[in-house]
Each structure stands twice: as structure tokens, then as C-alpha cells.
Amino acid sequence: MQKFGDQNFQIEGCESGLEIHKDGNEEQDDDGKPRRTGNLWTASAHIITAIIGSGVLSLAWGVAQLGWIAGVSTLVIFSGITLYTSGLLADCYRSPVTGTRNYTYKEVVKNNLGQVMYMACAIVQYANLCGMVVGYTITASISMAAIQKSDCFHTRGHEVACKVSHNPYMIGMGILQIFLSQIPNFHKLSILSVVAAIMSFGYSSIGVGLALAKVISGKGERTTLTGVEVGISLSAADKTWRMFSALGDIAFAYTYSQILVEIQDTLKATPPENKVMKKANIVAVSTTTAFYMMCGCFGYAAFGNNAPGNLLTGFGFYEPFWLVDLANGFIVLHLVGAYQVFAQPIYSLVESSAKTKWPKSKFVNEEYVLGIGSNERSKFSINFLRLIWRSSFVIVATFLALLMPFFNDILAFLGAMGYWPLTVYFPIEMYIAKNRIKRWTWRWLGLQLINSTCLLVAVAAACGSIQGLNKSLKMYKPFEVME
Template sequence: MDVVRSCLGPRYVVVCGMAQYAILWGTMVGYTITTATSIMAVARTNCHHSRGHDAACVSSGTTYMVVFGLVEVVLSQFPSLEKLTLISVVAAVMSCTYSFVGLFLSAAKLASNHGSHGTLLGVKIAADAGVSASTKTWHSLQALGNIAFAYTYSMLLIEIQDTVKSPPSENVTMKRASLYGISVTTIFYVSLGCIGYAAFGNAAPGNVLTGFDEPFWLVDVANLAVVIHLVGAYQVYAQPIFACYEKWLAGRWPDSAFFHREYVVPLPGGGGRAARFTMCKLVLRTAFVAGTTVVSLMLPFFNAVLGLLGAIAFWPLTVYFPVTMYIAQAKVATGSRKWVALQALNVGALVVSLLAAVGSVADMVQRLGHVTIFQTQL
């Protein structure tokens, strides 16, 4: 937001802040759902391995979401957890682990099928297939949001650039890093998407790792890697929200002990170690994580939630503000070819975001008629 204030002025900061904090909180919801989905996949895989693949192995994600929420309540009390290098290292290792396992398992399944199960036009629209034209339309639009969600790194871009050493200049380094990063990400995602669809066909699951049972130990490793990754990544998105409202509240009530009095609790083991917290931090962070968990329990839709998050974040944070700041900083003349091209990019991204949002919300509405609130299942 500081960059937006510097380049565009204070009136844009409110809109940028709303979009940024909305996607941060929405990602917390998505991570809660994803974690429960991965743990349920582990439970089902182990059940099928021990009882047979035809066994009725049904598990509910409600308990897993609650446990995940309790873990995050504890972690939320640690200061500056999002700045720990260890979290970034673990996240990178875990991300590579489950990504490559998913790609390997999909490729192995495709090879064992002796042919592709997918079709060029996807699922057929037919009454006996249970897919109507509207459902296929919503799912197609929702897929745009899922793709957009994969590229919502803009809210971390400036923070990363601030840590880059020069020479060469941060601008040159980040351009090169963005080019390589987006290229590798695109190649990997497209490969996994195409191979996964070819392997499963129209029965492809939203989370590809939930579609495998064997080898059970490898599937478990991949799903547990997802869980480990998201336990730490949750705080990366939560801590900026905590810092924002705690700073505002502390300034609003500068004499309140609730916001300013620090309590010290000695930790076992000696060495002078102690936990320091304020009642504001203890109460409000706990309430915030609890509220996020409740919302996650009410919206147990993996693909729809990710699609909506992608739709919300893609246009304003990934396209509109960066493009508008570039136009202002580079003094691009209104009406010039470059200006027209950039505005066309703006409009195109806006259309994609709107369509993805409509598709995701419509899918949620449809699914709400067939699910029980607070009962999450694969």
C-alpha cells in the first residue's frame, strides 16, 4: 500500500488495502479448507490400503478444520512469525514435494491407462451425465479463477524486492526473477493440468492428490507436505492482518491497558525465556482465527473458494494497480499505443475476474443445496 500511496496518491490506498486484506483473509479460509481436504485424503488412503479399495471410507473434515484452527491460534501468538526464514525454506521444500509427487502420480496413471481419458471439449452436456449447460458454464468460469489464483503473487512482490541487494538494481533483478518464475510456474502448472486431466478424464478431482490411493505412502507424504506447508503459510497471510488492526486500535486507544499492557509468562526450561503478549493480542487474534475457521466450515468448497479468491485478487492487485502505477511513474501519454495496450490489458483482466467471480459464486450456490453446513467431506 505504501507503493500505491507513493505513485498514485492516498485516495487509491483504501481500495488497494481492502483488496489486499480481503485476499489475505480469503487465503486463510482457503488454506483451512485445503488442509482439511489433505488430512481427509490421508485418512481415506490409509483406510483403503488396510480395508480394500472398495471399502466405504468416509471421513469428515470438520474435526480437522477445528484442530487446524486451534494450532493456528497458538501460532498466532508468536511475534513476527511470518519473517522467519525457516518457514520460507520449509514451504519451498514442501511445495516442491507435493507438486512433483502429484505430477509423477498423474504421469504414472496416464501411462497405466494406455491412453488419454480426457476429451478436447471436456464433459458432455447431457441429462444422463448429470451435467447441465449452466453447470458446465459455471465450472468453466470458475476454472479461470483457479488459474488466476495461481498467479496472485503481487501482494508479496514488493516485500521480496525490498530484500534484494544491489547491484544490479532491484528493478533488473525482479524483472529477471519474475520472468523465470512465471515461466517455470506456467510450464509446471500446464503440464500438471494437462497430464492430470488426461489421466483422470472428466472425473479429475479438484485437488489432484485426492484422486490417488496407491502407493499409499507416497500419497500420504504428498498430502502431509501440503499440511506442513499450509500450517506455516497461514501465518504469513495472517500476521499482516493482525499488525494492521492492532496498530490502528493501539493508536485509537493509547491509554488502554487492554491494548498496551504487556504480560510476561516465563517459559519452562529456564534461560530467561518468556512469552510476552497483550490482552488485545490474545483475545482478538484468537477470535479472528476462530471466526476464519467457522467461515471455512460453512464453505467447504475447495475449487469454488480458490476460484473466488483468484477472481477477487487477480484484477486489482495483479493487473490494475501495477499497470496504473507504471503509467503514472513512466508518464505514459494518454492515447498512445502503449497506453491503449495497457488499458486493454486492464479491461481484459477485469472481464476475466468478473466472469470467474460469477462462476465461483454460482457454483457455491448450487453446492449449498446439496451439502450440510459444518460437514466437510471429500
């Protein structure tokens, strides 16, 4: 124990920095912020919630475009790249000189690469995050509508045109997110993330199981080493565009770097955050890769070169209809949690800026505790800034989803533009700067090879998404989503 003035403080040395806390006050961390309680498993749940989206069910289509050799190789390669660059980013969480915490991705970039890169990172990161929440609103509505269509097909037959409007489902998703948006921060999202992660395993397992059952029954369709073949129904140019899109889909399916630092900031200071985060990266990426391989490979084996864009909402399977409905329900529950995981950094940006600018404002800073009885678990706090700002954000995101039902094409473009800088470029450049790696050394050349390869993939995927966006605009009708 060491005495400072009239108070006793305990100083604990750890590789990640010094944690100093006041005797009898276990609610604050070394920097005066609320004490962090995250661990390996909560961090893994946050990552899995973010990384395994319903896009996992489109991987069969991706493998179909690339074929067995290129498709499987791409899954493995991007798994390795993501794991490696995420480890580099985790090591940058503490500032290189002072050892203090960086609470957000952009702060990590600022302290390692300077102000210009900080601004560039902030623009790309928040554009990507905003796009994700709008895209998740649309995707959740597609799964909800798929449940209604599945019941229609079961009742009236598979050949009947069961048209369903997505708009009511988007509005319902928005209303639910207004309530969930009042969860204060990442620290309080653990239960929601765990439930969402379980849901992702649920619908992925159902998709894999249905595909495997079709293969075992001998009803699997023709597959090839090089994927979809050029012919009467597919030109060489279309084949190339599809391959670009497939590469992008697989690369972006592993993307979660834009929220990695925010997740790492939930971890306890001991053991060192970077070591725990690296283990969480391994757990999450390994688990994700296993599911991706099963969904991609079994789905391709079942449907061959005619694999649908989504095994469950694209009606690759009609029966058993109740199982398809259950899987789509799991997708919705997962996206409800994933929405909040991606929205939290956006909420935090505005609220932290407001608190810095107006430190004495009750509207900005005051918490009003509500609840029934004396049980602490039944109580929750309301902050007027949080209530108004977050509700407004959700309403705008829902409106954009209703206005632009083809937003998934825009999201693909944002993903293409955000993947390379956030997942590859910034982590590698920070690692080079932090370790003072000299130009033209073997290590520098190896890192730049990864950098340039991923840049080419991002550019190719962006071209593919622009072509898809061009097609969608030709059929665009505002506020009309009928499938």
C-alpha cells in the same frame, strides 16, 4: 563518514533510497525499524509458499475443461501477465517523490493513486486475505481427512463408502495456528516459508509422478484438443460454466500480488529492493509455471476428460496408499505455512494501528521475553495485544470454516473479485501514473488491453463461482462436513 552532532553516521547511496544507520547499532534500518535481512532466496520462498497452493492439483481438471490448446495457452499467458504486472508493482515500492519505503500494498497505492484508490485497495486486499486463511483451514482439513480415507480404502476396498468428518481436523488446524500466529512478522517467517515451499514441491512432484506413471503404463484416458465434450451427460451451458471456472482457477493460481509489497519489505536495502524482487518474481513464477505445466498436462494425459478436481484428495489415485498419504501430509504442512504468510498483513494492520493510537500503552507495546537458559535462540517474546488479537482472529477464522464448509466457493468468488484489481489494475495504473504515459499512445493501449482482458476473465470466473455457490447452498448443512 559524516558527523552529525555527537554521533557518527554512515550514509550509503543506493538506487532504492538512502540507508542511514548509526555506528554500533546494526539492529535498526534507515527508518528506525528492525534491520531487514531478506534476500533473493527468502523472497522466492515466500512467493512460492503463497503461490503454489494445493490448487496446483486441480489444474488437470482445468486443462480438461479447456482442452490441450486453450489449457496450455492459458497457463503460459497468465504466467507472463503475472510476471509482468509483478515487476511493475515492485518498481512502486519506494515513493516516487521522497524515495521512502512503503510497508504495505495499500500504502503503495495511496502514494501513487491517492486516498480513494487507497480505500478501495484496502477493502479488496483484506477481504481477499481473510478469505484465504479461512479457505486454507478448510483445504488443510480436506487433505487430513483424505489420509484417513486413503487408509480406509486400502483396508476395506475402493468401493466402500468411507465417510470422514472434517470438523476435528479444522479444529486441530486452528489450535496449531494459534501457536504459529505468535511469530511476530514476515521477517521471522523465513524458515517456515522455506519448509512450506519444499512441501509444495514434494506433493506436486508426487502428483506429477503418479500421473506420469499411469501414462507410461498405457492406462492414460482419452484426451481432446477442445477438452470435455458436450453430450448426454454435459450440456453446452454446463460446459461454458466449467470453462469459466477453469479460466478463473488458472488465473488465480498465479495470484500473490496482495502480499508482494509486504514480502518486498523484508529485503535488504542493498542491492535495491526492486531489482532483487524482480529476480525473485522470475525465480518463483518460472518454477511455479514448470510445476503447473507438469501437473496440468500430465494429470490431463492420465485421466483425460474425467480428471478429478484434485488429483490426491479426489482419489484419482488410490495406490500406493502410503505415497498418497505422504503427499497429503505435505499439503497440510504447506498450508500451515501459507496460512501465516497470508495472515501476517492482517495482523500487522491491527497492531500497527494500535501502536499509533496508544504509543505509551504497555498492553500494546511491551514485549516480555521468555525462554530457558542463556541461549538467545531458545528465547521468544510475548506481547499481550499480539497474543489476544491473533488468537481471537484464528478462532473466528476456524469457526467460519466449521460454519461454512462450502467456503471454497465463496473463496473462488473473492478470488475472482480480487484478482483483477490487485494483480492487474493497480500495478498498471500506478505504472501509468508514475511514468506519465499519455492516453491513446501505443504503450497505453497495450496496457489497457491487458487490463480489459483480465477484467473479462475475472467477471467470467465470478459468474462461474456464483453458479457453484448456488449449488452448494442447496445442500448446505451447518457444521456438517462428511465426505
